[in-house]
Amino acid sequence: MKIALTRPNYHSHLITPQLGLGYISSYLKERGFRTSIIDGLNLGLTHAEIAQRCSDAGMVGINCLSDYYPKVVELTRALKDRGKIVVIGGPHASVLPRETLIGTGCDYVVVGEGEETMYELASALVRKAPVAGIAGLMSRESSTFTKRPYIKDLDSLPFPDWKEMDPRTYKKAPHGGFVKRFPVAPITSTRGCPYECTFCASPEIWGRRIRYRSPKNVVDEIERLTGEFGVKEIHFEDDNLTLKTSHVEGICELILERKIKVSWATPNGIRVDTITPRLLNLMKRSGCYFIAFGIESGNEPILKKIKKETDLATITHAVHEARNAGLLTQGFFIFGLPGETERTIQNSLDYAKSIPLDKAQFLLLDLLPGSKLWQEHKAELGNGTKGRSYQEVTWVPSTIKREALEKAPSKAFKSFFMRPRQLFYALRFIKPSQFSFVWRRMADFGVLPSVKGKQPDVK
Numbered sequence: 001m002k003i004a005l006t007r008p009n010y011h012s013h014l015i016t017p018q019l020g021l022g023y024i025s026s027y028l029k030e031r032g033f034r035t036s037i038i039d040g041l042n043l044g045l046t047h048a049e050i051a052q053r054c055s056d057a058g059m060v061g062i063n064c065l066s067d068y069y070p071k072v073v074e075l076t077r078a079l080k081d082r083g084k085i086v087v088i089g090g091p092h093a094s095v096l097p098r099e100t101l102i103g104t105g106c107d108y109v110v111v112g113e114g115e116e117t118m119y120e121l122a123s124a125l126v127r128k129a130p131v132a133g134i135a136g137l138m139s140r141e142s143s144t145f146t147k148r149p150y151i152k153d154l155d156s157l158p159f160p161d162w163k164e165m166d167p168r169t170y171k172k173a174p175h176g177g178f179v180k181r182f183p184v185a186p187i188t189s190t191r192g193c194p195y196e197c198t199f200c201a202s203p204e205i206w207g208r209r210i211r212y213r214s215p216k217n218v219v220d221e222i223e224r225l226t227g228e229f230g231v232k233e234i235h236f237e238d239d240n241l242t243l244k245t246s247h248v249e250g251i252c253e254l255i256l257e258r259k260i261k262v263s264w265a266t267p268n269g270i271r272v273d274t275i276t277p278r279l280l281n282l283m284k285r286s287g288c289y290f291i292a293f294g295i296e297s298g299n300e301p302i303l304k305k306i307k308k309e310t311d312l313a314t315i316t317h318a319v320h321e322a323r324n325a326g327l328l329t330q331g332f333f334i335f336g337l338p339g340e341t342e343r344t345i346q347n348s349l350d351y352a353k354s355i356p357l358d359k360a361q362f363l364l365l366d367l368l369p370g371s372k373l374w375q376e377h378k379a380e381l382g383n384g385t386k387g388r389s390y391q392e393v394t395w396v397p398s399t400i401k402r403e404a405l406e407k408a409p410s411k412a413f414k415s416f417f418m419r420p421r422q423l424f425y426a427l428r429f430i431k432p433s434q435f436s437f438v439w440r441r442m443a444d445f446g447v448l449p450s451v452k453g454k455q456p457d458v459k
Contacts, residue, residue: 001126002034003118004057006050008075009040010068011388013440015173016186019237020090020114021063022160027115030158033122037164040075042171047071047078054084059125061110061118064090064100066369067389076104087121089114095204095370097138097145109138112148112205113191115157150206154191154213159221167231173437174235176267176330177359178429180289181232185225189218189251193239195271198306199296199334201370202239210240215250219258226262234264234287241266242274249279252286265290269332272318273310280325291322292330292361298351299344302337306373316355323356328425331357335408336365338373341399349412358425362412363390364405391444413442 005021018039025035036057040050054060060079064072069092079086089110093100097109108131110117117136124131131139136148151157167183174184190213192206202208225231242248255262269292283291295315297303303310322329333348352360366389367374367381377395391409396402416422430438 001058001122002036002056003028003059003061003122004036004038004054005061005063006038006054006075007040007063008047008050008068008071009043009045010071012041012067013173013437013444014175015042015171016175016184016235017160017162017165017167017170018063019160019186019188021061022162022165023157024061024089024114024118025161025164026158028119028122029161031119033119035161035164037161039165042169047075050075051078051082051084054079055082057084059085059087059122061087061089061114062106064088064092065389066092066366069100069103073104076106080105085125087118089118091201091205092369095201101138101140107139111136111138111145113151116151117148150191150209150211152211154211155217159224162225162229167225167229171437174267175237176235176265176290176292177438178426179233179265180263180429183229183231184233184235185229185231186235186237187218187221187225188237189213189215189247190238190240190243194243195240195309196307196372197296198372199337199365199368201368201374203372204370210243212244212247215247215254218251219254219260222255222262223258223260226260232263234262235268236264236266237268238266239268240271240274242270242279245274245276245279249282252282252288255286260287262287264288265292267292267330269294271310272315275318275321277321277325280322280327284325284327288327290328290330292332293318295331295352296334297337297344298333298348299339302339302344305338312351319355319357328358329356330359330361331355332361332363333412334363334365335412336393336395336397336400336405338397339399340397340405342404345400345404345408345412349415352412352416353419358422360412360416362409362416364393364409365395366390367395388444 005025007018021037025037028035038050038053062072076086086106087108088100088106093109094111097111101109120134121137132142135146138145167185190210192210193202194208194210196203222234264287272293296308319329331352335345367377393406396405
């Protein structure tokens with residue numbers, strides 16, 4: 001049986017290889033199955049076109065984020081019309097498995113890590129054996145569900161199926177927007193996070209645990225990407241790359257020891273309380289040039305409410321240390337957190353401009369299924385159409401008017417970037433081939449007029 005793995009095309013200004021599909025594909029191939037990855041987002045495919053490309057597959061796995069769940073519903077129907085066995089996994093399916101199973105009409109939902117569950121499901125289907133009792137799998141055939149334990153040894157997993165997700169074939173729309181050198185490839189060196197930020201679904205998905213790949217395993221993959229696929233930049237997408245100092249130090253030291261010439265960055269963000277001047281300098285020497293920090297708010301009471309477990313003094317110190325080490329910096333800010341007012345939004349903007357950030361991202365709160373805030377406020381969301389994740393208002397705190405919240409990101413972006421140093425940063429890294437992508441990105445955040453029609457070609 002051949003297995004196709006896919007994600008639908010949806011409105012996004014970030015187009016990068018989907019690592020979850022890559023890991024599942026290589027895991028299945030290592031055990032004798034034929035697989036293919038059909039990235040509807042990167043290829044700009046309609047649901048019908050994806051279904052057509054899955055014509056020789058007996059089973060199709062779909063990655064699902066809450067942001068594009070409606071598209072997953074449509075794609076599932078297109079595949080079921082062609083008689084395919086459909087399996088859905090990913091964060092949305094993991095926190096809302098029963099709802100996903102019923103709402104999409106799929107055959108199976110994978111909860112949590114998908115490698116072992118997908119293999120056991122595929123093996124059972126080939127043997128025409130019962131699937132009841134497979135841990136991590138929810139199906140219409142069984143009324144019981146058993147949670148699958150987390151994979152203990154991440155080094156036991158094969159690298160993602162990079163031949164199916166060749167970084168050279170991806171559009172120039174990377175996480176973080178501007179990069180130093182293409183091609184770019186994402187990597188995760190850990191899984192999970194021990195913190196409990198109330199706006200994040202990670203505690204529900206990963207159980208507040210973090211597991212590590214060995215530095216050797218990580219650098220082996222980097223070496224393969226640079227040598228076999230011509231990758232010139234690595235993006236670490238970990239939730240907590242720098243949580244254990246010895247882990248990231250080991251990666252940096254091996255990059256230097258093997259003399260791998262690669263630039264790298266942390267566009268998903270690192271915690272401000274995990275860095276030291278020594279670590280930052282080692283990161284810089286090994287090729288790191290850009291780090292992002294999850295700041296979230298410039299207001300101390302809001303930071304306490306969302307259980308960020310940090311303070312503005314620590315954030316300020318970290319950004320200055322990164323600047324002293326010669327690294328470019330970005331700060332993530334979220335507007336619309338509990339207790340948000342027009343004054344606290346101004347606090348965040350003023351704070352962002354007071355510290356030496358090269359770049360800032362001002363996002364609207366998205367109540368992600370599985371997060372504590374979603375649990376507390378899901379009854380207020382109703383059944384209406386969900387707006388674009390982090391770009392449209394989906395919930396309004398009682399302390400601010402909707403109109404003020406809607407306008408906040410655009411105002412903040414314009415105020416922050418209309419300064420010489422920040423404009424220089426953008427001009428330094430933007431490439432002509434990224435123009436349509438950059439326009440769409442700015443339009444999504446209300447800085448420029450929106451782009452009408454199909455997603456622009458940003459190859």
